[in-house]
Amino acid sequence: MxxxxxxxxxxxxxxxxxxxxxxxxxxxxxxxxxxxxxxxxxxxxxxxxxxxxxxxxxxxxxxxxxxxxxxxNPENLKKTLGGLAILGVLLLVAYFLSDSEAVYNAAGEIESGGEEGSAVNKWVGTGIWYSVILGGIASLFFVWDLLKGLVKS
The missing domain is CATH 1.10.287 (Helix Hairpins)
Known part of the structure; x- marks a missing residue:
């Protein structure tokens, strides 16, 4: 109190x-x-x-x-570390799927900091792929849950 x-x-x-x-x-x-x-x-x-x-x-x-x-709570610690490991693996997959090609603006010129081989380009591409992968997994679980709900009723 x-x-x-x-x-x-x-x-x-x-x-x-x-x-x-x-x-x-x-x-x-x-x-x-x-x-x-x-x-x-x-x-x-x-x-x-x-x-x-x-x-x-x-x-x-x-x-x-x-x-x-x-x-x-060690049991939750194991689950959390397992989840983080899976997220790490997905991040590696996203990193290898991304590229570091040059980034062009509307005028056809290379953007400042967007040169080919730039680490920034690689990590931006990784972030995009990571979002796509996680969004795809979330979509699959959404559809799965929807189908489960339809079967139960």
């Missing part, structure tokens, strides 16, 4: 600080924020930094709690 009260106080404090920073932005003139760098830095920057730090904290806490949960 006590930890719940502490959590509520922490949430309220975070919300109050965020609300205060947000209201400070609206108290300033829009033109002044857009034209005067000092005003923008004094009003908008603290809100952005606060939001960024909250995001980092949320990510770190989420990953930390997930890891603690996995360590406490």
């Amino acid at each position: 006590k930890s719940n009260k502490i959590l509520n106080i922490l949430i309220a404090a975070i919300a109050l600080i965020g609300g205060f920073l947000f209201i400070r932005v609206f108290m300033e003139d829009t033109d002044a924020i857009e034209t005067d760098v000092d005003v923008a830095n004094s009003v908008v920057s603290p809100l952005i930094y606060y939001s960024t730090y909250l995001f980092y904290a949320a990510v770190i806490i989420t990953i930390g709690l997930s890891l603690i949960s996995l360590v406490r």
Whole structure:
């Protein structure tokens, strides 16, 4: 019960600080924020930094709690590592399917950073193929589930 009260106080404090920073932005003139760098830095920057730090904290806490949960339950750890291994194999397949050919713009010129053999091109192609493979697998499971539902009814 006590930890719940502490959590509520922490949430309220975070919300109050965020609300205060947000209201400070609206108290300033829009033109002044857009034209005067000092005003923008004094009003908008603290809100952005606060939001960024909250995001980092949320990510770190989420990953930390997930890891603690996995360590406490070895059976889930085995399932998670198996799933990650399968995703790794699919990533390798996507990597070998991708190419690193030159990327041309509408004028027929090679884009900056899109030269043939570029590592960026290879990884972008890998990401595209990875999405296609995972989307195909998801589609198969969707159709399978749909067919199972039709057979049961």
